[in-house]
Amino acid sequence: MVGDRAIVGRERRAYDRRIRSWTLYDWANSAFATVVLAAVLPTYYSEVAGATLSSPARATAYWSAGLSISLLIVAVAAPILGALSDVVRIKKSLLGLFMVVGAIATASLALVSTGDWLLASIIFVVARIGWGLSNMFYDSLLPHVAVETDQDRVSTLGYSVGYIGGGLALIIAVALIFLLPEANNWGVRASFIVVAFWWAGFTLPLLRRIPEPPIATSRRGDDPAPIRMSFRRLGTTFKNIRSYKQLSRFLLAFLLFEDGIGTIIAVSVIYATELGFGAIDAILALILVQFVAVPFALAFGVIPRKGAQLRNRVLAFVLFNLVALPVVANVAARVAPEELVGIQSGAYAATEGHLGEGTFQPTDTSITREGDWALVPAADLSEFGVTDAYSVSRQQGGELHIPFNGTEVTVFHSRGPAHGIWTASIDGVPVLQDGEPLRIDGYNTQPRFGVAQTLSAGSAGEHVLVLRNTGEANEASAGTAMGIGKIVVEPPPRVSNLVWILGLLAATQV
Known part of the structure; x- marks a missing residue:
């Protein structure tokens, strides 16, 4: 096959247009990868769609289950559809079909509201299947778009363009989240719609300018129907693959690596927020990674090209x-x-009467209680997947006094249909949020445990954190309960x- 340098004149211009159209699909689908798969939807699923689940950890488990289901379906469907596209000219058509399915499902995520974790799971699985299968057919078009000697360059160009597109789409999504009203999460919902149009719109050049590739195998008159023939070819492939040990090992390694990396990306932000990192901080880190990856993708594309x-x-x-x-x-x-x-500097040590760095229960002897408090053992909460006991105050004036040596404390509390409002102060000064005293509304339509709230003293040293039941409640709440689980004195913040x-x-x- 001639090299790409031998393509000149009008043919060269047509060739370059095909390359640009092909790489633009990476730009298009990367919006789904960054916004839906990695950054925005995982947090939205945990904090909004899964708000009625018993804990953030359970929401993470359900999200991971949906991800696994979608990966399994793609893994099963991909070889079958791939074999079918070898005997019927439908590669580009199937790419377009699954792109449309994925884009419609992505836009439908805007319908997800508080507690709609099942709806969110179903829509996400459909969108992830559309994304995975359309990517498969996108990759299969490369040999039909670029000459053999140019495929490494074109492939890495696609990666680079995809990193830029995904990064820009994520920036737009973050801007929408900040600019649109927080009520009803309009910013997040709008970002899903933008991703859907981004994905579909930037796919159009590929659908318009790249012809449907020829089939890999011609059918004779006595051949079975295409679907039956594709299954027969697939069976033959699996039967003969045992003869190619290196290929078998490569495919297995690629499966584990590709899906392993994909899973890590999909749970990275939701895992980071569980560890106490801010969702925006995690998203900004993803944006940085997107743009840092661009020059390195181009650089690695040079390595396989002998003579470059x-x-x-x-x-x-x-x-x-x-x-x-x-x-x-x-x-x-x-x-x-x-x-x-x-x-990170050395751990905060416990001092006389003050807790040091570590995890503690509200029944710890250094923690004092005022008012009416009751202990609910973890065994009584096992149906919610809870492993820690909770101290519960149901009346106004119930207080927990937590002396600590450090800078920040994370309090894991419960929410529920009979929970009220509580406040926090450090050294007698109310903890502020957006310039106003922090008031934590514990009301939720369903019991939920393990909700993290990080409270900062602003400086290292000995402090006393006081959590107080105000006796007030959301008008929809049936009570004024305040439930506190484990308390974590955080390590010194990294600066x-x-x-x-x-x-x-x-x-x-x-």
Whole structure:
């Protein structure tokens, strides 16, 4: 096959248009990957759709189950549909079909509201199937779009364009979340609709400019029907694959790697929020990763191309960084100030009468109670998947006094249909949220446990956190209960200077 440099004139312009149309689909579908799969929907599922589930951990479990179901369906359907597209000219048609299915399902996520975890799960599974199968047919078009000697370049160009598109779509989604009213989560819902139109709209050049590829195998008159023939070919493939041990190992490794990485991406933000990281911080980290990945995707595309001018330089660059970056990181961690590199200082120690860093129960002897409090053992809450006991106050004036040595405390509390409103103060000063004293409304239509609330003293040292039952309640609540589970004195916060770190990385490359 001739190289891409042999393509000139009008043929070259047509070739370049096909390449741009093909890479634009990576730009299109990456919006789903960043906004729906990785960043926005996982948090929305846990905090809104799964608000009526018994705990954030259970919401995470259901989200992971939906993800696994979609991956399993794609894994089963992909070889069957792939075999069918080898005997019938439908590769591009099936790409368009599954794109439409995925885009419609993505837009339908805007219908999900508080407690609609089952609806959200079903819609997400459909959208994830559409995304996975359309990507399969997108990848299968590459040999029909680019000449063999140009496929590595075009493939990495697609990755790079996809990283940029996914990053920009995520920026738009974050902007919508901030700009639109918080009531009814209009920003999040609008972001799903934007992703659907983004995905469908940027797919149009591919559907218009790339012809349907020819079939891989011609059918004779006595051949069975296409579906039966595709199953026969699939069976033959699985039967003969045993003869190709290296190929079998590669396919297994790729399956584990690809789906493993995909699963990690899909649960990364929801896991980060469970650990106490802010959802916006996690999303901003994803945006940074998207744009950092662009030059490296292009660089790695040079390595397989023998004879490429930059090939040796890129290989040297990769090998240099494999050695230099760990060395620079370790040296900086030991030499540079903590506030620059984000190295965590030593743990907060317990002092006389004050809890140190660690996890404690509200019944700990250092924690004092005022008013009417009752202990609910974990065994009585096992139906909700709870493993910690809860202290419950049902009357106004019930207080927990938590002396601690540190900066931040995370309180895990419960919510429910008979819960009221409680407040928090540190050293006698109300904890503020958006400039106003924090008031935590514990009302929820269903019992929910393990809800995290992080409270900061602003500076390290000995402090006393007081949690107080106000005796007030949401008008829909049937009571004024306040339930407190485990209490975590957090480790010293990490403080770093991103500009300094990026400057150090840039200096390493000079």
